[in-house]
């Protein structure tokens with residue numbers, strides 16, 4: 001989860017938007033999946049939505065060959081309700097980037 | 103409405119799921135559960151000597167019946183002792199529900215006595231897991247755990263229940279079916295278009311091979327796989343997990359593929375132009391170097407788990423869904439075909455490359471011993487193995503004839519699996535004989551469960567191949583590490599018969615090989631556990647063998663020096 005990438009990297013980034021159940025084990029399930037399957041997570045933003053039973057999660061990843069596999073594995077987690085892939089460009093990560101510029 | 107404690111509710115909900123046997127060990131954090139279990143008239147408890155034994159006993163019940171089974175352990179060391187059995191169930195997709203006691207909620211996170219984060223530890227080795235935070239969750243979590251364990255791709259579930267949750271009171275309505283039926287989803291089915299494409303691939307192929315495995319067994323679809331093979335005359339190979347689906351005496355039978363397959367099978371796969379992979383996951387032991395696996399073939403893959411399609415091998419067509427439905431849909435579109443030249447060719451490859459000669463009865467050879475045991479145990483016997491050369495000899499030669507007959511640890515390859523799994527299979531199949539082929543290395547890893555076997559009068563017959571070594575490891579050192587035999591031979595010989603006698607088993611030692619038949623006859627005809635100790639030459643290796651990482655066509659050894667009679 002390092003600072004923002006240079007422009008040339010940006011087109012290889014993908015944002016995954018997840019809707020997940022909100023309970024204490026969910027983050028471990030999701031982060032564990034990435035580390036276990038040797039896939040790098042570049043950034044995470046999570047916020048509870050509605051009355052807090054559900055959270056929305058944005059994951060920034062670099063496109064690699066097995067992204068498809070990771071997405072399918074995410075969809076299998078019982079606490080993950082939906083996974084959608086967003087084009088890079090205007091994402092939540094660019095909106096919060098000023099918190100991270102040094 | 104009844105008022106029940108969380109522990110009582112748990113037991114009640116397990117009874118409702120049809121559970122009649124639970125293996126486990128009590129301790130501080132699960133004593134309320136044990137107190138509730140003690141009052142149950144429907145569930146019998148099997149007290150094991152180690153929690154790993156309980157995990158494998160549950161696996162033996164689940165693997166032999168296909169129904170989820172349950173085991174219990176306390177928090178901390180009880181829970182960590184379950185981990186190997188949990189990982190084993192995960193890799194082989196076995197429905198087991200592991201229920202652990204946990205320290206009270208208020209103490210979680212304080213390094214309390216016997217507190218271990220088993221929820222966190224078990225994430226990568228369970229299909230799903232739960233830490234119960236309020237007694238009311240049990241109403242839904244327990245039925246959901248059963249549904250999750252046994253539907254879709256099966257797998258183990260952990261439920262961690264803090265002690266205070268076990269003691270909290272909740273109301274229970276005997277009619278309750280919380281979140282059970284309403285959550286049953288319609289099975290996902292392949293589209294008719296895809297089914298037709300798949301049938302075209304099969305109908306247009308010249309040299310197809312059917313490669314079937316554990317998924318066909320989970321789907322209870324062995325008969326459908328056979329029907330497909332027979333209708334279109336497709337030679338059939340099985341992964342280690344699929345053995346038994348195609349009976350050993352069937353004309354389309356090619357045995358196992360992969361690292362310890364017959365030369366004929368791996369060669370036929372190389373020549374094939376279409377692999378119809380059903381309920382298999384292209385494990386490297388089965389495929390060898392994946393880039394060179396079936397280089398001339400298209401791949402048609404039927405699997406319930408979308409992640410498996412194309413995971414390791416480029417797939418030309420994937421049909422996602424329970425193979426019971428996929429095969430039912432597919433078979434009517436598949437043409438009848440007798441494929442005589444391909445079938446004759448494959449049969450010839452098989453005949454010219456037998457792994458052993460069925461008529462050679464040389465009783466210090468593992469294959470002969472296995473065949474003799476099978477002949478005397480009869481078709482009804484269930485067979486378990488441990489892990490090592492004895493496992494592969496059994497996989498290669500035991501005349502299996504039905505799914506769920508052969509129980510072995512495939513994905514994790516866990517030494518110590520065989521004997522407790524045999525106990526579980528015997529408990530779930532009273533009246534059947536369960537043979538356990540094991541080695542002098544593996545038996546030591548759960549030998550304490552001999553006490554459980556005697557206590558439960560489990561009808562298991564342990565056939566111990568004693569080569570004074572960690573044989574399969576020693577073989578790899580001989581073949582691939584310049585014969586540097588290190589840490590794989592036992593200098594001290596253990597007297598296994600005396601040990602087993604001490605546990606209360608009947609024991610037999612085969613020193614005079616002519617007595618093999620009479621020993622098996624006597625040991626198998628008496629009910630209850632027995633151990634048959636058989637010395638095996640340390641140099642007796644398992645062949646053929648594909649070196650790890652090599653293509654399946656690179657096979658070492660296993661060429662018979664004489665023609666079979």
Ligand SMILES: Cc1cc2nc3c(=O)[nH]c(=O)nc-3n(C[C@H](O)[C@H](O)[C@H](O)COP(=O)(O)OP(=O)(O)OC[C@H]3O[C@@H](n4cnc5c(N)ncnc54)[C@H](O)[C@@H]3O)c2cc1C
Pocket residue numbers: 193194195254255256314315316317318320321340341342343344358359360361362363380381382383384385387388404405406407410423424425426489490493494511512513514515516
């Ligand atoms: C010492 C040793 C040596 C071994 N040597 C070999 C060897 O030579 N050859 C060999 O093949 N194996 C060997 N193995 C076993 C190997 O490691 C794997 O365990 C095995 O190949 C996997 O079998 P499988 O592909 O049938 O998959 P399983 O692990 O049984 O997985 C089942 C597959 O079916 C799918 N599935 C589950 N339910 C359904 C359903 N209802 N409908 C559709 N699909 C479903 C799952 O998603 C999964 O893809 C060896 C193991 C050991 C320990």
Ligand SMILES: Cc1ncc(C[n+]2csc(CCOP(=O)(O)OP(=O)(O)O)c2C)c(N)n1
Pocket residue numbers: 488489490491492493514515516517518540541542543544545547567569571572573574575
């Ligand atoms: C728990 C565990 N530890 C280590 C291994 C690695 N291993 C695989 S086979 C084997 C030797 C098995 O010896 P034995 O049970 O005597 O069987 P044999 O090969 O001699 O028939 C070992 C150590 C394993 N599979 N499982």
